[in-house]
Amino acid sequence: MRKKEKETKGQSTLYSGIDAGNSKEVGFDVELFNFESEETPLLSLMLRAKHIDVSSRIVDNYAFADVDISTVKTVAKVEGGSGTSFILPLSEMDKPYVSTYSTLRVRGVKGYTDDGSEETPRIDLQLYVIGKDEKGNPIVRCVNGFRRNPTDAYCQTPTIPADTTLDILDVALPEKQDIVPPDSVKPIPVKVYLQKRGINNSMLKRSIDEYEHAVRKLKRATNRTLWIGRKGKISVKDKYMGMQKVNFTEGIRWAIKREITNPFKWTCEVFISWLKMFFAGGGKPIEPICLCGSNFLGNIQCLDFSKYPGIKIMFVTNRLGWKVAKIRTLFGDLEVKHDPSLDKIGYSNSAAILDFGRLVHYVYSKECSDAAEMNENDAKNSSVIIYEALALEGNSHIFIDCEEG
Numbered sequence: 001m002r003k004k005e006k007e008t009k010g011q012s013t014l015y016s017g018i019d020a021g022n023s024k025e026v027g028f029d030v031e032l033f034n035f036e037s038e039e040t041p042l043l044s045l046m047l048r049a050k051h052i053d054v055s056s057r058i059v060d061n062y063a064f065a066d067v068d069i070s071t072v073k074t075v076a077k078v079e080g081g082s083g084t085s086f087i088l089p090l091s092e093m094d095k096p097y098v099s100t101y102s103t104l105r106v107r108g109v110k111g112y113t114d115d116g117s118e119e120t121p122r123i124d125l126q127l128y129v130i131g132k133d134e135k136g137n138p139i140v141r142c143v144n145g146f147r148r149n150p151t152d153a154y155c156q157t158p159t160i161p162a163d164t165t166l167d168i169l170d171v172a173l174p175e176k177q178d179i180v181p182p183d184s185v186k187p188i189p190v191k192v193y194l195q196k197r198g199i200n201n202s203m204l205k206r207s208i209d210e211y212e213h214a215v216r217k218l219k220r221a222t223n224r225t226l227w228i229g230r231k232g233k234i235s236v237k238d239k240y241m242g243m244q245k246v247n248f249t250e251g252i253r254w255a256i257k258r259e260i261t262n263p264f265k266w267t268c269e270v271f272i273s274w275l276k277m278f279f280a281g282g283g284k285p286i287e288p289i290c291l292c293g294s295n296f297l298g299n300i301q302c303l304d305f306s307k308y309p310g311i312k313i314m315f316v317t318n319r320l321g322w323k324v325a326k327i328r329t330l331f332g333d334l335e336v337k338h339d340p341s342l343d344k345i346g347y348s349n350s351a352a353i354l355d356f357g358r359l360v361h362y363v364y365s366k367e368c369s370d371a372a373e374m375n376e377n378d379a380k381n382s383s384v385i386i387y388e389a390l391a392l393e394g395n396s397h398i399f400i401d402c403e404e405g
Contacts, residue, residue: 049359060189084154116147279331286357293348
C-alpha cells in the first residue's frame with residue numbers, strides 16, 4: 001500500500017502518492033476501494049483480489065491450470081480375449097491425461113479375486129498403463145482381472161464396452177524406476193488484454209465534490225466494463241502521438257465458461273441445484289460470493305426454504321465491510337450481494353457466482369511515457385492513469401443467465 005499523502009485544501013486523497021502534473025501507471029489503492037465500494041462490487045473485488053504486476057499490456061493467464069481432469073472414456077469396445085495386454089481406445093482430447101504408469105479404475109466392469117478365479121461384483125476392474133501405441137492410446141494390463149490359471153503371471157483381456165468411464169488414479173512406478181515421465185498435459189494460457197483508463201487531474205484544482213464525482217463516474221464505467229467489455233485491440237492515429245494501439249479488456253460475463261440459462265422464475269430446488277453445481281461441480285471454491293441483479297436478489301427473498309432445514313439465510317457484514325445475505329448450506333456458505341451495474345446493463349434477472357479466492361488483478365505498473373502533459377505549464381492536461389485487467393482462475397465460477405430471449 002502506498003503511504004497516504006497529507007491532504008491539502010480542495011484536494012481529494014482518493015489517489016494517494018500522485019501529485020498534480022504527474023502522469024504515472026498506478027493501481028487503485030485502499031482509499032479508492034473504500035469510496036462507495038458497494039456501488040461497484042465487481043471492481044471492488046478486483047481491487048482486493050490477488051495482485052500481479054506485469055511488464056506487458058497483454059499477459060498469459062493460466063485460467064484452468066488447477067483444473068483436475070479425473071476421468072476419461074473409451075471411444076470403442078474392447079473385445080475380451082486371451083491376450084495379456086491390450087490397447088485402450090480414447091479420444092484425442094483424453095489421451096494426454098493418461099500417462100505411462102498410471103492406474104485406471106474401470107467403472108461397471110467387474111474385477112476378480114487375487115487368484116483371478118472369481119468375480120468380485122462390488123469391486124471394479126483396475127488397469128495399469130505400461131506404455132502408449134503409435135497413436136497415443138494407452139497400452140494396459142489388468143491388475144485384478146481373470147486368470148485362466150492362478151499361477152499365470154498376467155490377467156487376460158476383459159470386455160470393456162464403448163463409452164465406459166475410467167477414473168484416473170495415481171501412478172505406480174516399478175521398483176527400480178526413479179524417473180517419472182513428464183506430464184503430457186500443458187496448461188493452455190488465455191490472452192488477457194489490460195485496458196488503459198484514467199482520470200484528469202484538473203479536478204484536483206477544483207473541489208473535492210467535483211473530483212469525487214469524476215472518480216464515481218470512472219468507477220461505475222469500469223465496473224460495467226468488467227462485466228461486459230469485449231476483448232480486442234485496434235490501432236488509432238493521434239495528432240500528437242501518431243499511430244497507437246488500444247487494448248480492450250474482456251468482461252467476466254464472457255470469460256466465465258460455465259453458464260446456466262434459466263427462466264426468470266425459479267424454485268428452491270433449482271437454486272439448490274445451482275449451489276451443488278458451484279460447490280461440487282468444479283474446483284473447491286475458496287471464498288464464494290454471488291453478485292446479482294435486483295430481480296435475482298428479489299427472487300431469492302421470495303423462496304420458501306422451510307422444507308429445507310439445512311439452508312439458512314442471514315444478513316451479515318462481511319470482511320469487506322458490505323452488508324450481504326449469507327446463505328448457509330450443507331455444501332458451504334455463499335454471500336449474495338446486489339451489483340447495481342447488472343441492472344444498468346440488462347442483467348437484472350441474472351447473477352454470477354464467483355470464487356473470490358480465484359480472481360486475479362493484473363496491473364501494468366510501468367511509468368506511462370505517452371500520457372505526459374502536452375504542455376508542462378498546463379495542469380489541466382495531466383492525468384492519473386490505470387492500466388489493468390480482471391482475470392479468472394479455476395473453473396468454479398458460474399454465470400446464471402435468467403434474461404428472456
